[in-house]
Amino acid sequence: MTGIIRVEKQIGQNSLILETGKIAKQADAAVVVTYGDTMVLVAVTSAPPREGIDYFPLSVEYRERLSAAGKFPGGFMKREGRPSTKETLTARMIDRPLRPLFPEGYFNEVQVMVTVISADQQNDSDVLAMIGASAALTISKMPFQGPIGAVRLSRVDGKFEINPSYELREKSDFNLILAGRRDAINMIEVDAKQISEDVVAEGIELAHQSIKTVCDLIDELAAKCGQKKEIPEIEWDQQIADEIAAKYTADLGQAYQIKSSKSERSEAVKAIIEKAEEIYCVPAQGTNEARCSKNLFIRIFDKIQRGIVRQLILDGKRLDGRGYTDIRPITCEVGLLPRSHGSALFTRGETQALISVTLGTSMDAQIVDGLLEEYGQKFMLHYNFPPYSVGEVKPIRGPGRREIGHGALAEKALEQVKPNADDFAYTIKIVSDITESNGSSSMASVCGGTLALMDAGVPIIKPVAGISIGMIKENGKYVLLTDIIGDEDHFGDMDFKVAGTTDGITAIQLDIKDASLPHNIIVEALEMAKQARLKLLDTMGQTISAARPQLSQYAPKLISIEIDPELIGKIIGPGGKVIKGIQEKTGTKIEIEEDGTVYISCVGGDGHLEAKKIIQAMTEPPTVGRIYPNARVVSVKDFGAFVEILPGIEGLCHISELSDGYVKTVDSVCKVGDEIPVKLLAIDDQGRFKLSRKAALAQMKTETESGK
Numbered sequence: 172m173t174g175i176i177r178v179e180k181q182i183g184q185n186s187l188i189l190e191t192g193k194i195a196k197q198a199d200a201a202v203v204v205t206y207g208d209t210m211v212l213v214a215v216t217s218a219p220p221r222e223g224i225d226y227f228p229l230s231v232e233y234r235e236r237l238s239a240a241g242k243f244p245g246g247f248m249k250r251e252g253r254p255s256t257k258e259t260l261t262a263r264m265i266d267r268p269l270r271p272l273f274p275e276g277y278f279n280e281v282q283v284m285v286t287v288i289s290a291d292q293q294n295d296s297d298v299l300a301m302i303g304a305s306a307a308l309t310i311s312k313m314p315f316q317g318p319i320g321a322v323r324l325s326r327v328d329g330k331f332e333i334n335p336s337y338e339l340r341e342k343s344d345f346n347l348i349l350a351g352r353r354d355a356i357n358m359i360e361v362d363a364k365q366i367s368e369d370v371v372a373e374g375i376e377l378a379h380q381s382i383k384t385v386c387d388l389i390d391e392l393a394a395k396c397g398q399k400k401e402i403p404e405i406e407w408d409q410q411i412a413d414e415i416a417a418k419y420t421a422d423l424g425q426a427y428q429i430k431s432s433k434s435e436r437s438e439a440v441k442a443i444i445e446k447a448e449e450i451y452c453v454p455a456q457g458t459n460e461a462r463c464s465k466n467l468f469i470r471i472f473d474k475i476q477r478g479i480v481r482q483l484i485l486d487g488k489r490l491d492g493r494g495y496t497d498i499r500p501i502t503c504e505v506g507l508l509p510r511s512h513g514s515a516l517f518t519r520g521e522t523q524a525l526i527s528v529t530l531g532t533s534m535d536a537q538i539v540d541g542l543l544e545e546y547g548q549k550f551m552l553h554y555n556f557p558p559y560s561v562g563e564v565k566p567i568r569g570p571g572r573r574e575i576g577h578g579a580l581a582e583k584a585l586e587q588v589k590p591n592a593d594d595f596a597y598t599i600k601i602v603s604d605i606t607e608s609n610g611s612s613s614m615a616s617v618c619g620g621t622l623a624l625m626d627a628g629v630p631i632i633k634p635v636a637g638i639s640i641g642m643i644k645e646n647g648k649y650v651l652l653t654d655i656i657g658d659e660d661h662f663g664d665m666d667f668k669v670a671g672t673t674d675g676i677t678a679i680q681l682d683i684k685d686a687s688l689p690h691n692i693i694v695e696a697l698e699m700a701k702q703a704r705l706k707l708l709d710t711m712g713q714t715i716s717a718a719r720p721q722l723s724q725y726a727p728k729l730i731s732i733e734i735d736p737e738l739i740g741k742i743i744g745p746g747g748k749v750i751k752g753i754q755e756k757t758g759t760k761i762e763i764e765e766d767g768t769v770y771i772s773c774v775g776g777d778g779h780l781e782a783k784k785i786i787q788a789m790t791e792p793p794t795v796g797r798i799y800p801n802a803r804v805v806s807v808k809d810f811g812a813f814v815e816i817l818p819g820i821e822g823l824c825h826i827s828e829l830s831d832g833y834v835k836t837v838d839s840v841c842k843v844g845d846e847i848p849v850k851l852l853a854i855d856d857q858g859r860f861k862l863s864r865k866a867a868l869a870q871m872k873t874e875t876e877s878g879k
Contacts, residue, residue, distance in 0.1 A: 176395045180388045182206075182322070182381055183334035185294065189306050189392050200311035202392075204303040206334070208291035210239075213283065213303030217313050220278035225466045227277055229270055233262040233285040233300055235542050240290040245540045256575055257541055261285075261297045263576045265304050267682050268350035268358040272316040276405035276470060281313060290542040293336045298323045301350055306389045312401045318393070319357065320385030321350040324378040326366075331374060333381050337543065345370060349378040353386050355687030361679035362583045365633070365672050368697040371679070376690060411451070411463050412471045419447055419472075424479050430492040433521050433609045433657065434562065444472055480662040484643045485650060490658055491520070498638070498654045498703055503618075503714035505626040512726040513627020517619030520656065521609035523560075526619035528627040530726045531598040532772045533762050550586050552601040554578030554616055560608040578603070581616040581637075584670035584678035585624070588632040595630055596731045596770055610656040611639035613680075617670045622711060627726070628719040635677055636707035637670030640696045644685065651696055653703045667693075669700035673708060727760075728779045729772040734790040736767040741819070742786060757782040789817055793851055793860060798867045800848045804841045812837050814849055814862055822860025824849055829864050840864070 179188040188205040195201035198214035221228070235258055237244050237251065244251055254262070265283065273281070285300040301321035308315035325335040325343035332339055340346055345366045350358040356379060361371060426439035451463040463471070480490065493499070499520030508514035513528035536547030554577045558565040570578075581603065589599065601623065603616035614637030621634045641655035642665035652659055660666050664685045670678045676697075681688070722728070734742070742763060743750045750761055757778035762770040769786060773779045788799070799816040806813045811825040824847075829840045841847050841864075850867040854860055 176392060178388055178391045178395070180384055182384055183332070184336075185334070187299075187302070187385065187388065189303075189388060191307075191310060191392065191396065198307075199313065200307040200398075202303045202306045202310070203288075204299040204306070206299050207294040208289055209287075209294040209296050209299060210289035211296050211299045211303050212286045212288050213300065213307045215281065215283050215304070215307040215311055215313070217282075217311070218280040220280065223465065224278050225469045227270070227273055228280045229266060229273070229283070230281070231262045231266040231269070231283045231285070231304070233258050233265060233287075233297075235287040235290070235296065237542065239287045240292055240542045242542070245538075245545065255539075255541060256579070257539075259572055259575045260579050261300060263572055264297060264348065264358070264360065265301050268301070268319050268321070269304060269308065269315075269317075271357060271684050272319065274314050274316070274403065274405065276407070277314060277403055278466075279313075279403065281308075283307070287542065292543055293338070294334065295323065295337065296542070298334065298348060302385055302389075306392055309389050309393050310396045310398050312398060314400055314403055317352065318386050318389040319350050319352055320382035320389070321348065322378045322381040322385065323348050324374050324381075326370070326374065331377055333378070345374060347371075347374050347378055349375060349382060351379065351382055352687050353383050355689050356382070356681075356693075357683050357685070357687045359667075359679050359681035359693075361676065362587065363671075363676050363678070364587050365675035365677060367675045368694075368701055371676055371697060372690070372694050375693060379690070406464070406467055407470075408463070408467060411467070412474070415447065415451065415468075415471050416475050419443055420475060420479065423476060424483070427476075427479055427483060427490055427658075428488065430490070436490065436658075440476070447472070477662045480658055481643050481645060484652065484659070484663075485645060485648065489652065491656060493654075495650055496653045496699065496703070498706060499656075501707070501710050503622055503711055505622050505715050510725055511627075512723040513623045513625075513629070515619045515622035515626055517615050517622060518607075519611075519615055519618070519654065521607055522612055522615050523605070523607035524612060524615040524619040525604045525606050526616070526623040527602050528620075528623045528629065529600045529602075530627060530629075530722065530729075531600065532727060532729055532760060533596070533598060533764070533770050534760070535598040535600070549592070549598040550582070550589050551599070552578050552582035552585065552603065552616070552620060554581060554603045554605070554613070556605045556608070556612065560605045560612075577613040577616070580613050580668065580678060580680050581620060581670075584617045584635055584637055585620050585631075587677035588635055588672065590630045590632070593731075596729055597629075597727075599624070599629060608657070610660055611637075611654065611666075611668065613637070614639055614668055614670065617678075618707060618711060622715055625715045625718045628722040630718045633672040633674060634708055634711060634716070635670055635672055636704050636711060637668060637678075638700050638703040638707060640667040640669065640700050640703075641665055642667075642683075642692070642696070649692065651692070651699055653699060665696075667696045667700070669697065669704065671701075671704055673705060725774070727772040727774050728777075729770060730779050730783055731768055731770050732783060732786065734767045734769055734786070736765065738790045739763055739765075739767065742769070742789060753782055753785055757785070761786075793817065793820060793854070795851050795853060798848060798850045798870060800867075800871075801846045802849045802862070804843055804845045804847060807837050807841070807843055809837065812841055814847065816849060816851065816860070816862070820860070822849075822851065822862040824862040824864055828852075828862065828866070831865050831869070 175192040177190040195214040201214040287296045309318040324347045326345040344364040348360040429436040502518045504516040511527040515526045605612045617637035641652040641663045665683045668680045759773040759778045759782045771779045802814045802816045848867040849862040852861045
């Protein structure tokens with residue numbers, strides 16, 4: 172390949188442009204993808220396999236340079252550091268459709284590096300990164316069996332939009348990211364506001380047409396580059412493979428039919444493999460070389476295990492004895508953590524999630540600073556996968572990509588049913604600790620998260636449940652499996668996670684190990700997931716079916732009011748004096764947004780209600796006939812007292828209006844600094860306020876006697 176090569180096609184509202192040969196020419200291949208004014212640079216490189224490696228070491232790194240949007244990083248450090256959650260999730264999204272398209276046994280190191288070099292803040296760079304990775308791998312010498320295309324689709328006012336802008340996505344009720352080849356798709360990401368299975372299937376079918384167009388564009392680029400693929404030699408010894416299979420298939424078949432528990436089944440399989448390893452991977456006495464390398468041994472046994480598990484399932488024998496559509500036994504418990512604002516324990520078979528919910532104020536929102544304008548995230552779910560959940564010992568070094576990805580999926584599923592901020596202004600944090608795992612812990616987090624939210628008194632729109640659908644496909648025959656366990660996921664072809672309510676879908680994540688998935692299987696899997704979801708929701712509803720009417724006594728009490736933004740300074744006061752005084756007096760925290768929204772919170776007591784009255788009184792104009800119960804005397808004269816009814820607003824309470832009896836001197840009734848109740852009798856033509864303590868006392872007495 173020599174010179175600069177450029178191809179383009181119209182997709183959605185803009186032209187998709189692919190260019191190579193200009194930047195990063197020492198990489199195996201590099202492509203710049205442009206859509207609107209958003210540009211990403213994708214470079215791919217490879218290296219020989221590391222000694223002893225027994226897996227495909229594909230690494231994908233995605234980075235957003237804030238300079239691409241003309242921004243400085245926030246905070247003290249001005250150099251971008253570790254990847255953000257958005258960058259981590261995008262890297263995972265690029266990886267998932269690419270990985271199945273490399274040949275089995277290919278262990279060369281492959282690195283995909285994506286850098287966002289221009290961001291127009293209208294067109295997201297994530298889909299462009301997926302397209303660029305596919306294009307770069309396609310024009311490289313690596314044995315990538317692509318290309319794949321990628322597209323985003325949203326539904327706005329009932330109309331589907333291809334590659335919509337950020338603004339359109341905010342208005343949509345259905346968002347889809349799809350990746351795949353011409354013949355079928357191999358990755359789905361969905362977030363939706365309780366959308367039906369029919370709409371999801373229709374959107375997938377429409378988006379796939381754009382994927383075909385993207386694949387055509389990549390093929391056009393590859394044809395102009397004229398690159399030839401390298402066909403790798405994969406280590407294999409059929410004679411040893413046949414010998415091992417003949418010796419151990421029967422024993423492994425029996426081990427995999429142990430239905431009692433995952434641990435017993437795993438121990439039985441492990442014992443067989445360790446016994447065989449001593450024979451084939453350890454040099455025999457008098458020899459210097461083993462009959463089989465460790466890597467080849469692992470691959471042979473993996474192939475045997477895969478064949479056994481798949482055949483058992485195709486024959487109608489799931490590893491734990493269930494039918495294809497059966498869900499494992501479920502138990503639900505709520506309110507088990509006394510100091511959490513809400514909690515739940517959700518157990519499905521040998522998968523268990525311990526969930527807690529914490530309610531906070533807007534000050535507790537997560538500040539997100541990326542290519543778009545900085546914003547506060549007020550709904551979040553953090554997922555933790557401790558090693559003890561699968562009986563392992565590992566160091567804890569913070570959340571990995573898998574934990575971030577699983578948490579984001581569960582968060583997306585639940586966020587669609589969060590209450591409107593005007594009705595429930597709290598910041599909500601959900602933490603899911605996986606205490607036991609044997610398949611689909613992210614969907615357990617969705618179910619447990621729903622229970623914990625209702626236990627916390629969060630008025631969610633509807634309960635959400637999630638389930639994973641698996642697949643075994645051999646020689647034109649396939650079976651779909653509800654609620655897959657770990658081995659069915661590992662040796663199967665698909666992990667199709669679907670979450671939603673009784674009314675529709677809120678989130679989907681599809682990963683497949685096969686090259687692609689036909690549309691008819693997607694439709695069938697969606698219906699299967701719906702039936703399982705309805706069963707789950709029914710079971711969950713027997714424990715708790717709606718949000719508790721009261722929040723936990725340990726949760727902050729939070730209310731919000733709207734004021735004129737021009738009055739914000741009045742509430743704050745010089746140097747914050749006024750707002751600090753209100754907070755100290757009422758025992759509250761007060762947060763004021765630029766648009767005039769005031770959040771008032773307190774823990775214990777009713778200080779938030781008292782602070783609300785004070786702020787309302789300060790921001791509402793003085794009203795004739797209104798009583799001001801805590802008006803402050805600011806000066807005393809012979810003829811009466813000047814009283815401050817609101818900050819900066821004073822009126823005169825004449826001596827004749829101080830009491831219904833004779834008043835000899837004003838200071839016999841009140842002194843400077845006293846708080847007295849007064850009623851606003853009138854406002855004269857010059858804007859002066861006529862106040863009466865006498866009228867206020869009389870009205871307050873009448874209201875007390877009448878029980879008001």
